[in-house]
Amino acid sequence: MKITIRQASEDDFASILSLIKELALFEKAPDKVTNSIQQMQKEKDLFRCHVAETERGEIVGMALYFFAYYTWVGKSLYLDDIYVRESFRRHKIGTELLKKVFEEAKKEDCRRVRWQVLNWNKPAIEMYRKYGAEIDDEWLNCNFDQEGIKNFRI
Secondary structure (H helix, E strand, O other), X not given: OOEEEEEOOHHHHHHHHHHHHHHHHHOOOHHHOOOOHHHHHHOHHHOEEEEEEEOOOOEEEEEEEEEEEEOOOEEEEEEEEEEEOHHHOOOOHHHXXXXXXXXXXXXXXXXXXXXXXXXXXXXXXHHHHHOXXXXXXOOOOOOOOHHHHHHOOO
16 A cells, blocks of 8 residues: 655645544544634644545545644644544554654754643554653643633633
8 A cells, every 4th residue: 555645735624624523533522623624724824734645645644733832842843633544554654644743843943742642542652652752641631612712711
């Protein structure tokens, strides 16, 4: 199976959004996805994405990331989502996507690459540990959704 890893373009947004929705279903949170192609087009300067594409032009995986600044270390790359369609797993596509992300981090002189993994996603945790990731069990996520932001009061 020949897979090409390449930088995504706006033409790929529909396929990327489809993968995002598949990932949300896998993570047992399909109702949490509120993103749209129109929103991605409007916010395209805020993120980058690599896609895995078959010889027939089917996008079967993606790694979506953005740059962040962490006070302790400086410029960093945050890998928001990495996902490969289930029927294409075990072909090293996730590994190739991860390689591309790290190439980008090196090229951009990042001081850190960070992402999250659900504590029940054992295959992903094993893969990340195999490549040397430190998996932190100390920090907790703090989130406000759009409604929470609107209603925030102190």
